Amino acid sequence: MRTLSYRASVSGGDLRQAAVVFVHGLFSSPTTWTPLQREMSEIPAVSDEYDFLFFEYATRPVTWNPLRRMPDLDTIAESLRGFIGDLTAGYGRVALVTHSQGGLVAQRYLSRMLLAGRGRELAKIRRLVMFACPNNGSDLFLLARRGLIPMTRNSQERELKPLQTSVLETQRRVIDGIVRAPELAHDRCPIPIVAYAGESDNVVVPSSAAGFFPETGVLPGDHFSVIKPSGPDSRIVHAVRKELARALAEPFPAEPQPEADIPHRRRPAHPAADVLTEREVAGPIDVPTGGPDGHAIPFYLHGGPVEQLRNVDVVVSSENTYLQMSQFFKPSTSGSLRRAAAEKSGGGQILEDVAGDHLATWLRSHGSYGLPVPGGTVAPTPAGALSKRNVQRIYHAAIAAPVAGTNNYAVDPQSIPRAVHHTFDLARQEREDGLTLSSICFPLFGAGRGGMSVLESFELIWEPLMSELAEDPSWSIHFTTRRKTIFDLLHERLLVKQRAHGRTT
Structure with a gap:
């Protein structure tokens, strides 16, 4: 320098x-x-x-x-x-x-x-x-x-x-x-x-x-x-x-786009070529934690539909601060996980909304149903039908706060590190209660309707993640995305982190 x-x-x-x-x-x-x-x-x-x-x-x-x-x-x-x-x-x-x-x-x-x-x-x-x-x-x-x-x-x-x-x-x-x-x-x-x-x-x-x-x-x-x-x-x-x-x-600012001849603006759909329709995995990418014992943590990237995930103990879903999951037909991570966890008939009819129903029960038991919870709150539910793919738990993290009077969401950046820490706190507690958990898959918190850039979300996750792993290196960490460009970008950032952390150990 x-x-x-x-x-x-x-x-x-x-x-x-x-x-x-x-x-x-x-x-x-x-x-x-x-x-x-x-x-x-x-x-x-x-x-x-x-x-x-x-x-x-x-x-x-x-x-x-x-x-x-x-x-x-x-x-x-x-x-x-x-x-x-x-x-x-x-x-x-x-x-x-x-x-x-x-x-x-x-x-x-x-x-x-x-x-x-x-x-x-x-x-x-x-x-x-x-x-x-x-x-x-x-x-x-x-x-x-x-x-x-x-x-x-x-x-x-x-x-x-x-x-x-x-x-x-x-x-x-x-x-x-x-x-x-x-x-x-x-x-x-x-x-x-x-x-x-x-x-x-x-x-x-x-x-x-x-x-x-x-x-x-x-x-x-x-x-x-x-x-x-x-x-x-x-x-x-x-x-x-x-x-x-x-x-x-931080993303570079964009020029204003000309108004389209439609009733209201919509976020443009991702080009079909950028959407991964089949599961793609990269890893392990071993990153040293910098802890006293010199442990290296295996990181994995999963591309494609989140419902195709397998062999990951805990999948974290990014939710709004009311902890209300997206509807089954929504393409978001939350909607896809809700649909994948549901018990369905042979014809595809939803017989039991496993994740949604258990999340509502959790909210009622904590006196929060219909009320917002603090940003970074994490609630657990069973994985339902995803257990057939060796997924044990879905953790729901409150990240995006609805903006009153609009269909927009705002993300408090500090809710992301809180959610990371609370995820590990909950996973360790469930370990003590008898579950065998060793792997956690994170989404890019706030990078959807929250409006955050991919790299900003990644960096806000990274620091608390490495802090937790330095104290407890018994985990493997996974990230998931449906977009090819994001998959490639995260792969490059993990390699950069691997080189940087390798020099500090």
């Missing part, structure tokens, strides 16, 4: 597929990122995928040189535009990671690009991660302005005053044209933005760091220590690693 400063040039060697651009804060410099850079460079999953670039701009409390002026945020944002345009030209994806005022610089850059009608040029930026950004200003700087700092006439510091008009206008444009943008156009570009606060920060309090952004988090530390890891297991390291993995998985 190479590190490039503002004045560096890209030369020699093969570029990684992605770059992360770090932007420092007020009265700071790129050296503020050195401790974090050192830890991140030791993580193969990051260093194999990313080059590190560091944007530098002039920011001093005071300058006495009459030939120099302190650049304002608009000027710095324009400089960042040139930096990104020049130094990231060879990369397919870009993530922005900022500290303090650096978050305002990044937002001003995005806002100015939209205002100039250059939204399409932002498409490869797949994540903005802000740490301790004064989105609602800094009360501490407001107090300081009433004392010594006004003497400096610092144009950057003035924009840290709470409710500064220029900052609010920038944020409105970013919220409307970036965060809420449904598609790519000249004046908008969907980019996920995450705002983290320091829990003991008295310069930028958590409410200001969160601002108007919907995706937020809080990490240990004050305004400066929040981005300085104390070691490889620090929460800041885990947070940045997670966000960079999500930037790799």
Whole structure:
């Protein structure tokens, strides 16, 4: 992994597929990122995928040189535009990671690009991660302005005053044209933005760091220590690693499609050539867990109809938060499993809805029938007719929450790791109750009507999965999909994981 400063040039060697651009804060410099850079460079999953670039701009409390002026945020944002345009030209994806005022610089850059009608040029930026950004200003700087700092006439510091008009206008444009943008156009570009606060920060309090952004988090530390890891297991390291993995998985924004001459929009059907109609299996792909005993876990991929699965003890189904399975005729994993588990007559009539009936019984016994359950809840049912294919159990994971007044679903990303952990908790409990379970098959949670990309779903499953397997390596893990393109994509990602984890053991 190479590190490039503002004045560096890209030369020699093969570029990684992605770059992360770090932007420092007020009265700071790129050296503020050195401790974090050192830890991140030791993580193969990051260093194999990313080059590190560091944007530098002039920011001093005071300058006495009459030939120099302190650049304002608009000027710095324009400089960042040139930096990104020049130094990231060879990369397919870009993530922005900022500290303090650096978050305002990044937002001003995005806002100015939209205002100039250059939204399409932002498409490869797949994540903005802000740490301790004064989105609602800094009360501490407001107090300081009433004392010594006004003497400096610092144009950057003035924009840290709470409710500064220029900052609010920038944020409105970013919220409307970036965060809420449904598609790519000249004046908008969907980019996920995450705002983290320091829990003991008295310069930028958590409410200001969160601002108007919907995706937020809080990490240990004050305004400066929040981005300085104390070691490889620090929460800041885990947070940045997670966000960079999500930037790799984030789908590129699509252009708006012309309206079809139909009553309403429908999701286009998958081309017939991409749908696997017969069972296809790849594996085992042995991936080391990184645990103390150096165990490697066998992973398998199953392509084709889920009802053709065999010799897997537990099959996990992705459900809505009401834990209501899809109807028998639906092509979803849930509908296919419901139909496959049902006891049927010779003519195909449903005699007993095994999975659906047992799931309803579970809901009633837990006082949840007709009510939503917390995302990540997992409920067990018998496998019914699938037991003839050596499937013992179906686990139903609550992932997608229905959006009121629509036919759409929303997925809380945190429900996916919770579902993974709860799946293992339940499987271990059923082992203790006498079932012989050793294999679990996962779907790609949220990648159907939940709207998640395949790689984002896979990465959200992967981290908690490997955490569980490091503690208990007695399982084999399976994934299932009906689409050939997804089957091939997952096969490649598993081989990448195998190589990466092999280097860490």
